[in-house]
Amino acid sequence: MDRIIFATGNQDKMREIREILSEPGMEILSMKEAGIELDIVEDGTSFEENAMIKAFALAKSIQEEHTAVMADDSGLEIDYLNKEPGVYSARYMGEDTSYEIKNQQLIKRLEGVPKEQRTARFVCAIAAVFPDGTSCVTRGTIEGYIGWEPAGENGFGYDPIFYVEEYQCSTAQLPPEQKNQLSHRGKALRAMREKLAGR
Numbered sequence: 001m002d003r004i005i006f007a008t009g010n011q012d013k014m015r016e017i018r019e020i021l022s023e024p025g026m027e028i029l030s031m032k033e034a035g036i037e038l039d040i041v042e043d044g045t046s047f048e049e050n051a052m053i054k055a056f057a058l059a060k061s062i063q064e065e066h067t068a069v070m071a072d073d074s075g076l077e078i079d080y081l082n083k084e085p086g087v088y089s090a091r092y093m094g095e096d097t098s099y100e101i102k103n104q105q106l107i108k109r110l111e112g113v114p115k116e117q118r119t120a121r122f123v124c125a126i127a128a129v130f131p132d133g134t135s136c137v138t139r140g141t142i143e144g145y146i147g148w149e150p151a152g153e154n155g156f157g158y159d160p161i162f163y164v165e166e167y168q169c170s171t172a173q174l175p176p177e178q179k180n181q182l183s184h185r186g187k188a189l190r191a192m193r194e195k196l197a198g199r
Ligand code: ITT
Pocket: 007, 008, 009, 010, 013, 072, 073, 074, 075, 076, 089, 090, 122, 155, 156, 157, 158, 159, 183, 185
């Protein structure tokens, strides 16, 4: 296996994926870079299910030897909001609504809520389908809390409102390498790297 095609259109994710899965002799491409256009309906009820749906849809469209396909699904769970936005993280308030607005709205929904009830986590599930048809899925999480105001310019999506206790700052304030060390996607990708090692 010398090629991985990742089912994502999100360039921020691709950067993180390359930083973690890259190794000599392994080519890592996004769907777009591989010239594949697929509209996949993510209608699963869990991150794992959605990652599997995406990975199998992509695997069906390319049956190349030596190529594995992968997909991830990720999102933010806020405990006080019954784990919203969860699997709807990208679609929360509509796909076209800016994260500035989504983040402001989530902070507003937590108005008056004390720190101990503002707990949240980012979750990432990564599914892989290998050239021999076998598959696997890994999961990573990072625990934190929702802050009182957005902060930081790094990262993407909900990073400016997601604070980590250990550093007392948002994941948008952490340098990318540090976020990769701690992040849900970093953890799920490293677990996937281990599974790739024996193949
Ligand atoms: P693809 O489906 O093309 O991969 P997407 O952005 O729609 O891209 P998801 O379906 O996995 O990705 O949705 C995840 C959403 O959850 C994402 O758009 C962010 O809003 C949020 N999210 C996931 N990981 C995040 C992170 O590391 N930092 C901030 N927000 C994150």
